[in-house]
Every structure is written in structure tokens, then in C-alpha cells.
Amino acid sequence: MNYEAVIGLEVHVQLRTRTKMFCACANTFGAPPNTQTCPVCLGLPGALPSPNFEALRLTALTGLMLGGAIAPRCKFDRKNYFYPDVSKNYQISQYDLPICVGGELVLPRENYPKDAQKTVEESRRIRLVRIHLEEDVAKSFHFEAATGVDFNRAGAPLMEIVTQPDLRSPEEAFAFLSTLRLVLLYGGVSDADMEKGQLRCDCNVSVRPVDQEELGAKVEIKNMNSISGVRRALAHEIERQMDVARNGGRIAQETRRWDEAAGATFGMRSKEMAHDYRYFPEPDLLPVVVDSWIDEVRRAVPELPVARKERLMRRLGVGESNAEVLVADRELADWFEKAAATTKNANGVANFVVNDLLRELGAAGKPLVESPIAPEALGALVDLADAGRISSSQAKEVFAEMFRSGRAADEIVVERGMEQVSDTDAIGKLCDEVLAVNAAMVAQIREGNVKAVGNLVGQVMKRSQGKANPAMVNAALKEKLGI
Amino acid sequence: MKLHEFTASRAVAAIRRCEVSSEDLVRALLARMEAVEPQISAMLHVDAEAALAEARARDAAPPSGPLHGIPIALKDNLSVRGQPCTCASRILRGYRAPYDATVVEKLRRAGAVLLGRANMDEFAMGSSTETSSVRATRNPWDPARAPGGSSGGAAAAVAAREAFAALGSDTGGSIRQPAAFCGCVGLKPTYGRVSRYGLVAFASSLDQIGPLTRDVRDAALLFNAIAGHDPHDSTSLSDAPADLSSALGRGVRGLKLGLPREYFLKGIERDVEESVRRAARELEKLGAEIVEVSLPHTEYAVATYYVLATAEASANLARFDGVRYGHRAEKPSDLLEMYGRTRAEGFGAEVKRRIILGTYVLSRGYHDAYYLHAQKARTLIRGDFQQAFARCDAILTPTTPTPAFKLGEKMQDPLQMYLADIFTIAVNLAGACAISLPCGFVVRETTLPVGLQIIGPWMREETIFRIADAYEQATAWREEAPPL
Amino acid sequence: MNSSSDLHVRYVAQLARLKLSEEEACRYQEQLEQIVRYIEQIRKLDVRGIEPTAHVVERVNPMRADDPAPSLSPDDATANAPLRAEHLFMVPKVVE
Structure with missing residues (x-):
């Protein structure tokens, strides 16, 4: 019998805010234990939560970017369970009225794992159930005989995105997370660094015979800290479940933990003897009504990577592979567009950005904002080359110098005497000189060896010290040779 | 008059005129405590040196606010930096x-000096201050009787002249009921009027902080000092409270006062009812019009309250787990055992009962039948008040159906204890404001005070102050002092 | 329809992380059954079409600007901890 996997994801995203969800403690990663805590996030007696508008705004923005419906009115609820990382032993979350309902994410081919891109046929649409806002829990450190709890992360704003069980393979899960991550970065919603725990994912996975409608027993996998880890964990878990199913076994509904080192999932000892979260509306927080501020958020929705790639290709004539690289980084694409706006040759700019600029920045260990070349300056360089004032190899040389010194292209061209000779008389004179000393070759050419013209062009270029316009040289020689 | 017999307003005036120092006042109250605490047990912690130091600092500084140099006692569920805050648990x-x-x-900004911490029912759960894990407080009018609760320590301290004024908290009557039992004035402000930030939560949607004082003007003085918007409390109202000074002394002419027929039925003791009706006639003489109103869902208030209050409490008290502060069981074998034993050892019987009840009404399968149903009942109870306030400016009721009951009398029967709050609970469910003030005395074995409750619409504290002040000025009940 | 006999004090106490003695469990069972019977009277109330009230305050959207304020020092933050080590709150080992 053939089986298929059914996968749904619950993605937790730490929002990029300056302060926590319900208190004014800094929301930063990596501070010494319990240095970013206060009565509110420590759950001290008498402390009350005070919601951070920016967190609501970013969650609504995410909902809009993903095409969800923003609820006109939402509220917070208490989710009750005892755990040392939950300071109040209830987590403030959203239960029946989340900030956003529905939405979807289309998975572009280039966001699948490289080795799987060839087999991707159609662009898959993954539907979302909901997006809600809650507070993060503390971080636990497990020692030999005890656990230590650090509340720095407790109360950080955490957005939960829940998908429908629309994913069918580990590769799709990979593509979903890569695509989502890019959207989050585009919106400035999160830094979405999985290694820092800013993007966390629980997977619900089951298997069923391909012709069966009903879902199999659901296994939840936790503890994956990279997108490729999710892929590996799912591949392993699906294989395990299919083995059990093929051998007539029963798959237990349970929570399993991915062990990256062992490359396997293991059943977790249950945290709670029974899950009964006893949700009820958080009495300390009043409802949120979006009508007074949602339009402003709507105006802040950026063009998303898929649409942007399309536009760069269609409207600006950027090649597909260039466009892919550019849109993968919003900042880079913004930089590119600024440069492209100053010239007609957008793909020329794209070539420089994708090949030269990224390479030089990488070699220099510099982020894009520290690029010594301004976008407009790159545009000017491309214009010089396009106008035939320098050759393409000279343009590369000028680029390197611009990156080194931060100076303008025309300045470098003049200083180095690079400007191409486009004067017809001067070029004609150089051609005559070369023809005069290459009588044998001229004869061959006249007999039909047209390829040898290249050699003559090279000689003219050499005489001009590389400054002659090669196209003009070529044309002049052909004219003089009568071919 | 001895210093400890001053009202807060009188003490303010005396300090302003440099007749006394803040230190004199603190010393007088400390001496009074020494004299009467053995009988009353109103206070839990008093750091005499710290209070005196604060007083001396006030004396050395220029007048800082309307409570400059005035010592104020605090219920032990209010957070003060560096001080214990045990909730009597x-x-x-x-x-x-x-x-x-x-x-x-x-209070500090208004110039007050923090005097000490008053006893209470554990986590404000009780109506007699007997659930305090430390000791029961006694009623200054009769030490065999309860001072009421849960702010019983605060009420007893004010009544026994150990403090000019105190702050308490009121979730279902916890300021007004002890004020009535002890013969002082207690205000439950409109929900949201006073910030709850730093008040250890019992039931967050019902809790309010308010003053307990000897007279109405003192209550206004304290209310003015503590009311107002606070960004740390999302549920605090953004509207600025009205200035009460114009309400005081204005009289009641032209006001319509409602007597709800459901509050004068079964359970109320005849002489208590008579005191309240007499008070209504007095107000009528002063120019108010008395009308009958109806609050038809009154009989459901106690049940509704005990579902909602315990549900919220079950979550609010979950944080007491021995991880970050407070008691932790010795040598737990594992985490679950640490939680179970810490909480078993740390909480008293009434708190455990309420946590269990509150957990139950929220649990799977019962949430809709109890919790959600009670939230809807709350809508109806609130609606009762909205309709009544369309017909009158304020509502007059007894604060309690009986005068102070005996210590131990209701401790074995939790339900009877809950019913002691029958006249105060609906106000918290509705979120309205109410004040209790003495309106006479009844004789049991000794003479005991009776409380008149004046309930006002949302954010209309000035109306109830206006009525309370007019009544108080026309009568002499506040002259009476307990026989200590 | 559920009735008060459905109240299992032991189970509920476990949810609330309260370890009860045999004697306490029996006593609470009896007392709480009586209280639940009293509370059940609200079920007589016809609440069809009635919206639940979670808050009596009619305000919405009280929100805070995203401006940081100082935190407690780690000494102050952990000063009340029953057991701490290097500014961490220590608890019996959590098994996952």
C-alpha cells in the first residue's frame, strides 16, 4: 500500500520589538541570566501586564502580508498550566478571538531545498488557520540534578502561525519555512533566526494510505532548531510512521523530540498528566479593536518576494537568477532598485550587485549598509559602460577601485586615462596602421578567412592601449576590408 | 483630644498649622497600638523605626501634598518596596x-507616611479576617466578634484609633463589610478608578483598592490621593476623577435615592433594616426624594460571584509555586511534588477551597455550564443597576444583613460566610461605586454599629460622597467610639 | 447536564497542584458539593442571547509604546528565590 504524509506546522516567531509583550524590559537576546526582568515578567504578586502596541502592529502586519483576515476585535486569554518557565503558571495568549484568521502562503520553487527543486511541479498554496499573539516562556538550563530558570526571554512577544495540514513532504515544510522566513524579514517583523530561537516550529505529522480521506494518528515533533533540521526530522518521522503502518502496527498519538545528533525522534515523557488549559478571558487586559490603526498597518505592507521577483523580471528586465538572489534579501533588493533607478540597464546593475558587490562585501566582511559604493554610484558606472566610454573589463576594474576607495566611476576613468576612443578618424588611423603591417593576413581575410578580423581588432586595441571602442574598431576594419 | 483620636483631616490641619509634627502623630499611634493591639490584633507588621524615620523626613521637608506627614496603614496585600507583603498567608x-x-x-507623592501593614483574610478570601494564617483580628466594639473581612485589620485599626486611615481592597465587599462591622467609613471606588498595580490579585475583574476612614471627608481626602489613570493597569479608567471638594457640603436636595425592594426581604435583621430605613427618612428630610427600585437578579449575585471570583483566583494564585519567591516545601522529590506540597503547606483551608472551586468551574466540560453562564448572569446583574440608575441617582441599602457576627460562628460553614456579603457583592459584579458609613447602632450583647451602603453609578463617586457627607453632617454616629 | 456529583476534588486539586490529605479531600468534597449545589441556581437563569461580561470597563486598546525602561537588577530579581544559583532560579530537575 502507498502512504502519504500529512503535515501541519505551528510556527512561533519572536517579534522584533524593543521591549517585551507586557512590560518595558528590553527584548534582546543573550543577556546574562535574569538581568532583563521586572515584577511583571517575573510574575510577582500584584504586577499587571501592559500590552506593547508594536507587537500587535507587527502581528497584524504579518496577517496582512499573508492574506489573512484581521479580526475587528480580538482579546487575550489566560492559558493555565504549571511549568517553571511560565512565571505566572498561566500564559497570556489568544484563544477564541485571535488577531488574524486564515491566509495562505505560496511556495516558490527556489525556496525548496536545492536538491529537490527539479521535482517541484506546481506552486503549492498552503492555507493558514490563524495567527495569534502570546508571551514567550523563560529559558531553562538543565543541570545534573536540577534545572535553572532564566526569565530574560519570559514575556517576549511571540507570534504563533498555525497552518492547515496542507503540507505533504519534508521538502514542502522546508519550502514553507524558508518562504515564511523571507516574508517575516521583508516585513521587518522578526529577525527570524532559528538558532537564536526567534523562529521555532512544532510539526504535526501523520501518515495515511494515499486514497484515504481520514487523517492518521497525529504525532507532534518538537525541538528543531533549523529549517534543514525540520526537513530531516520530518523525513525520519515519516519513514518511522510508514514503517509502523506497513508492518500493521498502530501509531501512537504523542509528542516526540527530535535529536539532531542521533538523527531520530524520541517519545517525550508527558509534561502534564492531562491537558486542561482552562482558558478564560484575561481580566487584566481589555479587548483590542483594530479600526483606529489598521489602515496605517495596511499602508505599511511591503511588496513580497514573489511579487517583487516577478516585477524585477517583467518591468526591469532582470534575469531570473539575478532576481532570485536579489529578492532573497529585502535590503539588497532595495539597494539594487535604488541603483537601477538611475540607469536604463537594470540587469547590468543586477549583474554587478549579484556578482561583484556581494563578492567584495563578503571578502571584506562588510554588511550591505557599509558598502563603500552608493547605489547611485553603481548606476553611473553601468551608464559609462553602456555609453561605450569604457569596456566591460575596464568597468570591472573601475568597480574594484570604487569599492576600494569609495570614489566615483568617472573620476577613476579620467584619472586612469581609460576613456575609450570613439573618434572615427583616430580609430581609422589606427586601423590603417595595423592593416599596413599585416598584408598577409589581409590577403587571407579577403580570401574568406573572416575570423582573422578578430586578430586585427586585438592589434588595434593594443595600439590604442585598450582605449579604442572595440565595436567601432571592428566596424572600421570590416569597412576598410570591404567585408 | 488625644492625638490618636484625630481624624486624618484634623491631623492634616494640625500639621499645617505646625501644632504637631508627623513624628508626634506616628508616636501617638504607635503608643495606641501598644495599648490596644493585645486585644485587637489589627496589625501584622509595624516597622516603628521605619515609620518614625519617614515621619522625621516629612517633618524636615517642606509640605509636599494633601497628606503631608499623615500616617496611613495598608492592608497586607499592597506592595511596598522592601516591605513584606504576605496577604496573611x-x-x-x-x-x-x-x-x-x-x-x-x-500616597508618598501626597506626603503620607506608611504606618504598617494590617491583617486580612488570607489572600482577601473571607469575610471575618479569621482566615488569616497569623491570627484573627477582633472587633473593637466587641472582641468576641469578627471585624468583618477581608480588610478586617484595616477597619479594626481605624475604628480602634490605631490609624487615622487605611487602604484596603474590595472584591465582594471586603472594604464595606468590615467598615460596617467596625463603625467606620469604607469606599469601593468604581472599577478602574484606582490602579490595581501592586495589589496582590484575588479576582482581577472585581478587585478595587479603597480607603477605610473615620469619616466621609477623610475618605474623600484619601480617594483624591489614590484615584486616577495608571498606564501600568490596563483596566484603569482614563477619565480624570471629579473633584470631590465641590460634592462635600452640597446637600442632597434634588437627588433621587432608590431603595431596592430585593434588599429588604429575607435574611436581614429587623433592627438593621430599621436603621437603614431611618437613614433614608433622614435623607428625605434633607431634601432627597426616595423611590423604590428593583434589582431583580439580586438572588443570583452570590452564586455568580463565587463562580467568577474563584475562577479568576485559581489562575491568580497559580503563581505561588515556590519557584521565584515565598514558601517552598522541604526536599521535594521532583517538580510535581514541589508544587503540590508547597501549595498544600502554604495555603490555608479557605484559599484551597476557592482554588479548587475556581479550577473546577473552568475545567473542561464545566466551563460553559458554570463560568460562561456566570459571565452572562453578570451581564444581567449589571443591567439591573443600569436600569435602576436610569430611575435614581444612587441606591441605599444595608451594607450587611446583620451586625458583626461572633468569631468562629461561620468558620465551619463556608456557604454561610459567603452569604454575609450578600448586599455588597452585586456592586463589584456591576463595577459600580459604593460607600458604607455608620447609620446607627443595634444591641446584641453589646452595642454594635450598622452600616448604610450608598451605591452610585459608574464614575459617579461625587454623587455618593455628596449623599454620605450630607447624611454624616446631619447625624452624630461618627462621634461614637468603641469601648476600648 | 452536569451535576455537583461530577466534582472530583482529587482530580481538580491535582490540576491546581494542591496535594490534599485523605481527610482534606473528604472534607472539601463535602463542602464543595454543598457550594456547587448553591452555585447551580444560576443555571435557572435564562441567559439565551445574553453576551458574557468579562470586563465592566468599556474602554478598548489601552496600549503601551515600545519604549524600554530599566529592569530589576539580577540580585533584586532573584532575592526572594527559595533556591538560586548564579542568578538562576533553581528547581528540581525538569524531565522532558
Whole structure:
């Protein structure tokens, strides 16, 4: 019998805010234990939560970017369970009225794992159930005989995105997370660094015979800290479940933990003897009504990577592979567009950005904002080359110098005497000189060896010290040779 | 008159005129405590040196606000930086708060001196101050009787002249009922009027902080000092409270006062009812019009309250787990055992009962039948008040159906204890404001005070102050002092 | 329809992380059954079409600007901890 996997994801995203969800403690990663805590996030007696508008705004923005419906009115609820990382032993979350309902994410081919891109046929649409806002829990450190709890992360704003069980393979899960991550970065919603725990994912996975409608027993996998880890964990878990199913076994509904080192999932000892979260509306927080501020958020929705790639290709004539690289980084694409706006040759700019600029920045260990070349300056360089004032190899040389010194292209061209000779008389004179000393070759050419013209062009270029316009040289020689 | 017999307003005036110092006042109250505390047990912690130091600092500084140099007692569920805040519970033994409640900040800004911490029912759960894990407080009018609760320590301290005024908290009557039992004035402000930041939560949607004082003007003085918007409390109202000074002395002419027929039925003792009706006639003489109103869902208030209050409490008290502060069981074998034993050892019987009840009404399968149903009942109870306030400016009721009951009388029967709050609970469910003030005395074995409750619409504290002040000025009940 | 006999004090106490003695469990069972019977009277109330009230305050959207304020020092933050080590709150080992 053939089986298929059914996968749904619950993605937790730490929002990029300056302060926590319900208190004014800094929301930063990596501070010494319990240095970013206060009565509110420590759950001290008498402390009350005070919601951070920016967190609501970013969650609504995410909902809009993903095409969800923003609820006109939402509220917070208490989710009750005892755990040392939950300071109040209830987590403030959203239960029946989340900030956003529905939405979807289309998975572009280039966001699948490289080795799987060839087999991707159609662009898959993954539907979302909901997006809600809650507070993060503390971080636990497990020692030999005890656990230590650090509340720095407790109360950080955490957005939960829940998908429908629309994913069918580990590769799709990979593509979903890569695509989502890019959207989050585009919106400035999160830094979405999985290694820092800013993007966390629980997977619900089951298997069923391909012709069966009903879902199999659901296994939840936790503890994956990279997108490729999710892929590996799912591949392993699906294989395990299919083995059990093929051998007539029963798959237990349970929570399993991915062990990256062992490359396997293991059943977790249950945290709670029974899950009964006893949700009820958080009495300390009043409802949120979006009508007074949602339009402003709507105006802040950026063009998303898929649409942007399309536009760069269609409207600006950027090649597909260039466009892919550019849109993968919003900042880079913004930089590119600024440069492209100053010239007609957008793909020329794209070539420089994708090949030269990224390479030089990488070699220099510099982020894009520290690029010594301004976008407009790159545009000017491309214009010089396009106008035939320098050759393409000279343009590369000028680029390197611009990156080194931060100076303008025309300045470098003049200083180095690079400007191409486009004067017809001067070029004609150089051609005559070369023809005069290459009588044998001229004869061959006249007999039909047209390829040898290249050699003559090279000689003219050499005489001009590389400054002659090669196209003009070529044309002049052909004219003089009568071919 | 001895210094400890002053009202807060009189003490303010005396300090302003440099007749006494803040230190004199603190010393007088400390001496009074020494004399009467053995009989009353109103206070839990008094740091005499700290209070005196604060007083001396006030004396050395220029006048800072309307309460300059005035010592104020605080119920032990209000957070003060560096002080204990035990809620009279074993589970918070040893805890010292690292921050000030907003009301404490406001009191300090008004110039007040923090006098000490008053006893209470454990986590404000009780109506007699007997559930305190430390000791029961006694009623200054009859030490065999309860002072009421849960702010019983605060009420008894004010009545026994150990403090000019105190702040308490009121979730279902916890300020008004002890005020009535002890013969003082107690205000439950409109929900949201006073910031709850720093008040250890019992039931968050019902809790309000308010003053307990000897007279109505003192209550206004304190209310003015603590009311107002606080960004740390999302549920605090953004509207600025009205200036009460114009309400005081204005009289009641032209006001319509409602007597709800459901409050004068079964359970109320005849002489208590008579005192309240007499008060209504007095107000009529002063120019108010008395009308009958109806609050038809009154009989459901106690049940509704015990579902909602315990549900919220079950979550609010979950944080007492021995991880970050307070009591922790010795040598637990694992985490579950640490939780179970810490909380079993740390909480008293009434708190456990309410946590269990509150957990039950929220649990799967019962949530809709109890919790959600009670939330809807709350809508109806609130609607009762909205309709009544369309017909009158304020509502007059007895604060309690009986005068102070005996210590131990209701401890074995939790339900009877719950019913002691029958006249105060609906006000918290509705979120309205109410004040209790003495309106006479009845004789049991001794003479005991009776409380008149004046309930006002949302954000209309000035109306109830206006009525309470007019009544108080026309009568002499506040002259009476307990026989200590 | 559920009735008060459905109240299992032991189970509920476990949810609330309260370890009860045999004697306490029996006593609470009896007392709480009586209280639940009293509370059940609200079920007589016809609440069809009635919206639940979670808050009596009619305000919405009280929100805070995203401006940081100082935190407690780690000494103050952990000062009340029953057991701490290097500014961490220590608890019995959590098994996952």
C-alpha cells in the first residue's frame, strides 16, 4: 500500500520589538541570566501586564502580508498550566478571538531545498488557520540534578502561525519555512533566526494510505532548531510512521523530540498528566479593536518576494537568477532598485550587485549598509559602460577601485586615462596602421578567412592601449576590408 | 483630644498649622497600638523605626501634598518596596516586594507616611479576617466578634484609633463589610478608578483598592490621593476623577435615592433594616426624594460571584509555586511534588477551597455550564443597576444583613460566610461605586454599629460622597467610639 | 447536564497542584458539593442571547509604546528565590 504524509506546522516567531509583550524590559537576546526582568515578567504578586502596541502592529502586519483576515476585535486569554518557565503558571495568549484568521502562503520553487527543486511541479498554496499573539516562556538550563530558570526571554512577544495540514513532504515544510522566513524579514517583523530561537516550529505529522480521506494518528515533533533540521526530522518521522503502518502496527498519538545528533525522534515523557488549559478571558487586559490603526498597518505592507521577483523580471528586465538572489534579501533588493533607478540597464546593475558587490562585501566582511559604493554610484558606472566610454573589463576594474576607495566611476576613468576612443578618424588611423603591417593576413581575410578580423581588432586595441571602442574598431576594419 | 483620636483631616490641619509634627502623630499611634493591639490584633507588621524615620523626613521637608506627614496603614496585600507583603498567608512568608504599588507611590507623592501593614483574610478570601494564617483580628466594639473581612485589620485599626486611615481592597465587599462591622467609613471606588498595580490579585475583574476612614471627608481626602489613570493597569479608567471638594457640603436636595425592594426581604435583621430605613427618612428630610427600585437578579449575585471570583483566583494564585519567591516545601522529590506540597503547606483551608472551586468551574466540560453562564448572569446583574440608575441617582441599602457576627460562628460553614456579603457583592459584579458609613447602632450583647451602603453609578463617586457627607453632617454616629 | 456529583476534588486539586490529605479531600468534597449545589441556581437563569461580561470597563486598546525602561537588577530579581544559583532560579530537575 502507498502512504502519504500529512503535515501541519505551528510556527512561533519572536517579534522584533524593543521591549517585551507586557512590560518595558528590553527584548534582546543573550543577556546574562535574569538581568532583563521586572515584577511583571517575573510574575510577582500584584504586577499587571501592559500590552506593547508594536507587537500587535507587527502581528497584524504579518496577517496582512499573508492574506489573512484581521479580526475587528480580538482579546487575550489566560492559558493555565504549571511549568517553571511560565512565571505566572498561566500564559497570556489568544484563544477564541485571535488577531488574524486564515491566509495562505505560496511556495516558490527556489525556496525548496536545492536538491529537490527539479521535482517541484506546481506552486503549492498552503492555507493558514490563524495567527495569534502570546508571551514567550523563560529559558531553562538543565543541570545534573536540577534545572535553572532564566526569565530574560519570559514575556517576549511571540507570534504563533498555525497552518492547515496542507503540507505533504519534508521538502514542502522546508519550502514553507524558508518562504515564511523571507516574508517575516521583508516585513521587518522578526529577525527570524532559528538558532537564536526567534523562529521555532512544532510539526504535526501523520501518515495515511494515499486514497484515504481520514487523517492518521497525529504525532507532534518538537525541538528543531533549523529549517534543514525540520526537513530531516520530518523525513525520519515519516519513514518511522510508514514503517509502523506497513508492518500493521498502530501509531501512537504523542509528542516526540527530535535529536539532531542521533538523527531520530524520541517519545517525550508527558509534561502534564492531562491537558486542561482552562482558558478564560484575561481580566487584566481589555479587548483590542483594530479600526483606529489598521489602515496605517495596511499602508505599511511591503511588496513580497514573489511579487517583487516577478516585477524585477517583467518591468526591469532582470534575469531570473539575478532576481532570485536579489529578492532573497529585502535590503539588497532595495539597494539594487535604488541603483537601477538611475540607469536604463537594470540587469547590468543586477549583474554587478549579484556578482561583484556581494563578492567584495563578503571578502571584506562588510554588511550591505557599509558598502563603500552608493547605489547611485553603481548606476553611473553601468551608464559609462553602456555609453561605450569604457569596456566591460575596464568597468570591472573601475568597480574594484570604487569599492576600494569609495570614489566615483568617472573620476577613476579620467584619472586612469581609460576613456575609450570613439573618434572615427583616430580609430581609422589606427586601423590603417595595423592593416599596413599585416598584408598577409589581409590577403587571407579577403580570401574568406573572416575570423582573422578578430586578430586585427586585438592589434588595434593594443595600439590604442585598450582605449579604442572595440565595436567601432571592428566596424572600421570590416569597412576598410570591404567585408 | 488625644492625638490618636484625630481624624486624618484634623491631623492634616494640625500639621499645617505646625501644632504637631508627623513624628508626634506616628508616636501617638504607635503608643495606641501598644495599648490596644493585645486585644485587637489589627496589625501584622509595624516597622516603628521605619515609620518614625519617614515621619522625621516629612517633618524636615517642606509640605509636599494633601497628606503631608499623615500616617496611613495598608492592608497586607499592597506592595511596598522592601516591605513584606504576605496577604496573611504562609506561602508569602519571607517575601519582600521589590516595587511599590501605584497607590503607594501616590500616597508618598501626597506626603503620607506608611504606618504598617494590617491583617486580612488570607489572600482577601473571607469575610471575618479569621482566615488569616497569623491570627484573627477582633472587633473593637466587641472582641468576641469578627471585624468583618477581608480588610478586617484595616477597619479594626481605624475604628480602634490605631490609624487615622487605611487602604484596603474590595472584591465582594471586603472594604464595606468590615467598615460596617467596625463603625467606620469604607469606599469601593468604581472599577478602574484606582490602579490595581501592586495589589496582590484575588479576582482581577472585581478587585478595587479603597480607603477605610473615620469619616466621609477623610475618605474623600484619601480617594483624591489614590484615584486616577495608571498606564501600568490596563483596566484603569482614563477619565480624570471629579473633584470631590465641590460634592462635600452640597446637600442632597434634588437627588433621587432608590431603595431596592430585593434588599429588604429575607435574611436581614429587623433592627438593621430599621436603621437603614431611618437613614433614608433622614435623607428625605434633607431634601432627597426616595423611590423604590428593583434589582431583580439580586438572588443570583452570590452564586455568580463565587463562580467568577474563584475562577479568576485559581489562575491568580497559580503563581505561588515556590519557584521565584515565598514558601517552598522541604526536599521535594521532583517538580510535581514541589508544587503540590508547597501549595498544600502554604495555603490555608479557605484559599484551597476557592482554588479548587475556581479550577473546577473552568475545567473542561464545566466551563460553559458554570463560568460562561456566570459571565452572562453578570451581564444581567449589571443591567439591573443600569436600569435602576436610569430611575435614581444612587441606591441605599444595608451594607450587611446583620451586625458583626461572633468569631468562629461561620468558620465551619463556608456557604454561610459567603452569604454575609450578600448586599455588597452585586456592586463589584456591576463595577459600580459604593460607600458604607455608620447609620446607627443595634444591641446584641453589646452595642454594635450598622452600616448604610450608598451605591452610585459608574464614575459617579461625587454623587455618593455628596449623599454620605450630607447624611454624616446631619447625624452624630461618627462621634461614637468603641469601648476600648 | 452536569451535576455537583461530577466534582472530583482529587482530580481538580491535582490540576491546581494542591496535594490534599485523605481527610482534606473528604472534607472539601463535602463542602464543595454543598457550594456547587448553591452555585447551580444560576443555571435557572435564562441567559439565551445574553453576551458574557468579562470586563465592566468599556474602554478598548489601552496600549503601551515600545519604549524600554530599566529592569530589576539580577540580585533584586532573584532575592526572594527559595533556591538560586548564579542568578538562576533553581528547581528540581525538569524531565522532558
